[in-house]
Amino acid sequence: DTEVTQTPKHLVMGMTNKKSLKCEQHMGHRAMYWYKQKAKKPPELMFVYSYEKLSINESVPSRFSPECPNSSLLNLHLHALQPEDSALYLCASSTYRGRGYTFGSGTRLTVV
């Protein structure tokens, strides 16, 4: 299995909702990432997990809460989002040393 699977593919949520994005990989990668991508812009790094521990938080607002329950799963919990948080959220994984960087297809999030 050489894929990173993200669910759901599309999500519409209200500003008072709580939702979660899910990312899964079975390549044995021990580093996992969340990126945010606005339309016509490059992906921007949000969080990095290494060996299931949060190693980098790029000053992301607390309404985004990442979680890595095991080496294959990465979640992004969403709460009280704003319309400007609407974007494509990409998950990626890599080996600990950064090789084999693989992206999922993303979750397109719309906040209404």
Add this chain to the structure above:
Amino acid sequence: DAKTTQPPSMDCAEGRAANLPCNHSTISGNEYVYWYRQIHSQGPQYIIHGLKNNETNEMASLIITEDRKSSTLILPHATLRDTAVYYCIVRGGVILGIKAAGNKLTFGGGTRVLVKP
């Protein structure tokens, strides 16, 4: 990580070679050049990477200048499916310490490539 400069857009004809330039004049000795592409509404896809030697795989060739300050990605026979945004990224290889805890992949603006029939 070193910053890269790419032209914002370029067109190329189907069946012809597409040459995508990238400047990375501040690259340091242990930094690799990576190329990714992103087809509309999909996740970025790895294409190729190199340190100092030219590299070729089934998707593309990577030519790195001798001083390593620039590189060119070559798509030998562009097809309509190659229409995408191409990102040139310079990133460290084996890095010790905190940076090894997930090697950040930092995207620049990229080049929007349109392959025309």
